[in-house]
Amino acid sequence: MYDSDDTPATRRRTVLKAAGTTLLLGGLAGCSADGDGTSTPTDTPTDTQTATAEPTATDEPEPRTESGSAGQSTAETVVEVGADGDFVFEPGTEEPLYVTPGTEVLFGWESGSHSIVVGETPDGATWDGHETVEDAGFTHRHTFETLGEYRFHCEPHRSLGMTGTIVVNETGRPPEPETEQPSTEGPVRLGDDGTAEILVGADGDFVFEPGTERSVSVPPGTRVTFVWDSDNHNLRMDETPAGSSWTDHELVENAGFEYEHTFETPGRYEFYCEPHEAIGMTGTLLVESTE
Incomplete structure (x- = not known):
């Protein structure tokens, strides 16, 4: 799981916490002690007790492609780059990753000196990968919209078999194997x-x-x-x-x-x-x- 503290949800919690603190301090200030030890409520204009509206600038949608150290995703959409220090994409190298259109895939660097160079993509696809070599902890995200097969590799370790495949189809699963029919033809x-x-x-x-x-x-x-x-x-x-x-x-x-x-x-x-x-x-x- 690749998390970031600088997400829209975190920023909203910070704004609400600040607003709550303002209300609490305002309430305490509204009461003053008289000389006889009793407290006399002080009228406070009601408009000062209205919580500040949540800023909308933080609610901008995530970009479709992002690289850095931020991001969250589920286990089903995470590709580990250099998993366990091996020259693999996991999943992607030993078997393709199947996703449905609109799935955001998070690539997380598990070891160092790796890149993502895109080889083949379907017509109309916009994914460019991340060709800069990065170290463990780096992340890259992309939302895959176009149906088809995406082939990619790590440039420094391509000769060692560090290649991967992502297939975008309607089911997000491998195609059902066809029942083999007895061939009427020989070899x-x-x-x-x-x-x-x-x-x-x-x-x-x-x-x-x-x-x-x-x-x-x-x-x-x-x-x-x-x-x-x-x-x-x-x-x-x-x-x-x-x-x-x-x-x-x-x-x-x-x-x-x-x-x-x-x-x-x-x-x-x-x-x-x-x-x-x-x-x-x-x-x-x-x-x-x-x-």
Whole structure:
């Protein structure tokens, strides 16, 4: 929870406390003691006992984007920057943060030397992030209005995978997984010429193409090139056949990056994108048996 003492509610309490003190002092002054020890009320003009009207200048609405050390938000709309000293946005890195339009998100720096550089936003969005590197205790707030996906990263630690995603949709929740229908089609067969290509994050979606919707089948000895078609993805192994020499690519990369491996060992290879595994970015590659 990131709090500030300089909020409109605090300023209102200060004004009312001051007004109450004025009334109390005025009441005491209205009574004076006579020589015989009795007190004689003194008439006080009634207009002096009217509490000062609450100033309206303090009731201006919060700006839609704000950076500094002030701000309040609920746990559901807080993103920890460098949570626990790690190079992550929490939530945002391991899985996207889903919010509804009009949600104010508070970014709170939990450790030092981090920034927020916006990479991709929906058309019409106004978020610029906060590109200045800040230390623990700093906060940045923005109200997300435009539907769509927002991708961002920490510039000093981008190569270490410190990237994040916020998705603004009508429900504020991940989409319900579709019931998988049995495919009437088999795997996509590639590699007749000894090479094959798989797009990572094809068309900006969280898929391997082919590999996610339909598995890939290649003959042994096929050199498969994984081509990054969008940002903030990596390639992790989940299941490989015994004797396989494939090593995955753990670093998060952006569009244009390529990684290749020649698959020799027959069997089933399961792989996934770690930042987006929770939303279904997984793939399957089958290396055919020669027997």
